[in-house]
Amino acid sequence: MKAIVYKKFGTTDVLQTVEQPRPTINADQVLVKVKAFSINPMDWKIRKGEMTLMSGSKFPKYAGADFAGIVEEIGSSVVGIKKGDEVFGVIKNMMKEGVSVEYVAVTSSLVWKKPADIDFQQAASIPVVGTAAATAIEKMGNIHAQTTILVNGATGGFGMFLLQLLKQHSANVTAVTGTQGVAFAKSWGANSVIDYTKEDIFSHKAAFDIVIDLSGKMGYKKAKEIMKAKALFLNPTPKAIEIPASIFKNLFTTKKHLVILSRPSTKYTGVLLNALRNGLKIEVSKVFPFAHYKEAYQYAEQGGYIGKVAIEID
Incomplete structure (x- = not known):
């Protein structure tokens, strides 16, 4: 599978695409085929080395924390989610993991079913x-x-x-x-x-x-x-x-x-899903294809856009 990684701290120039094996999952995890992931300021703060006390300096590192996609496999102890479900979620350790990949293995407690009336880019914009x-x-x-x-x-x-x-x-x-x-x-x-x-x-x-x-x-x-x-x-x-x-x-x-130090959980996602049912709107101002990831991060880092910026994977 394709993955966006970086092997040293720096600007968007350090980002590169590599081929990696598809991850295997534990009993409490699901494997998701990523359709979109969103960009957050934390992504470039980590990449620039501004958060090394929490992120560490072990490479390679990945970008992105929240995503949306389709469940490909489920672990033996997972309930309430099945193969083929459209979901959104977030990785457990946002400082040391990433979702800039075609497939991501995630703890099932951090994955939720995507509302039918929003797209993958909007869903990927929710968790963080x-x-x-x-x-x-x-x-x-x-x-x-x-x-x-x-x-x-x-x-x-x-x-x-x-x-x-x-x-x-x-x-x-x-x-x-x-x-x-x-x-x-x-x-x-x-x-x-x-x-x-x-x-x-x-x-x-x-x-x-x-x-x-x-x-x-x-x-x-x-x-x-x-x-x-x-x-x-x-x-x-x-x-x-x-x-x-x-x-x-x-x-x-x-x-x-x-x-404010926050950590996504079912508690907060429940609040957000309820708000969506009550009319909350999600504006994704620009969506970039996976191949244009450097352009996407350059655009996001300039700021001034409305709502969120996302990267989609075919």
């Missing part, structure tokens, strides 16, 4: 950012119509799920996005939208109960300027030092800095 959005909602605590929330960088994959989940909680959401994202942010449920190319959120003198920075560009220090006296800053893209530092700083301030 969908789980992160559901985890963020959980971190926010008791949110309601009077809860004021600022979502900075609101129309990427994470924001797409988060805005729609917040809408289902009736929160009062202000979204910050670029010009091409304004209409999407409104359609996904934002009460108000700020086009950062035309306005500066800090000039509004507004104050929020919760600020979540999906762009990674605002930061807690700056966000404090627009946070209420007792407020939360949610950080889904922490630097390694920020995880212990936030715990210490929170002892001395009512403006709390919370790091």
Whole structure:
């Protein structure tokens, strides 16, 4: 089978296609013929060597964490899934495994049946950012119509799920996005939208109960300027030092800095599937063929696109 791998850290230039044997499965695993996998910022952070404390430096490494496809084989102890099922899922160790392959062996507890009304590219976009959005909602605590929330960088994959989940909680959401994202942010449920190319959120003198920075560009220090006296800053893209530092700083301030660390599970997937049944939409702005994987990652790393980017395998 074909696989996209890299044997050293670096830019997209280190990515290459190799031939490998089809994986065998354990009793609790399924073998899935991958039809699509999505691109997440974590992919290039690992590839560039920015997360070696967690990813390690053993090569070859693979790209991608969440996927969708068709079940090819099932392990002897697997129940509820059969050969031929259309499924989506995520690998167990996102730091050391990958799904940039034609066939992937995955623990059956991390595979779910694909809803019939979404395609493989949309399904492959769910696990990582969908789980992160559901985890963020959980971190926010008791949110309601009077809860004021600022979502900075609101129309990427994470924001797409988060805005729609917040809408289902009736929160009062202000979204910050670029010009091409304004209409999407409104359609996904934002009460108000700020086009950062035309306005500066800090000039509004507004104050929020919760600020979540999906762009990674605002930061807690700056966000404090627009946070209420007792407020939360949610950080889904922490630097390694920020995880212990936030715990210490929170002892001395009512403006709390919370790091979001998420792991896909049936619990969160259930929330997301229920949201899909209630009208949540998944926007995949661009789909690249497997042979154009370098172009796909270059496009994704530039940012500025709406929703998700996916790679499909024939």
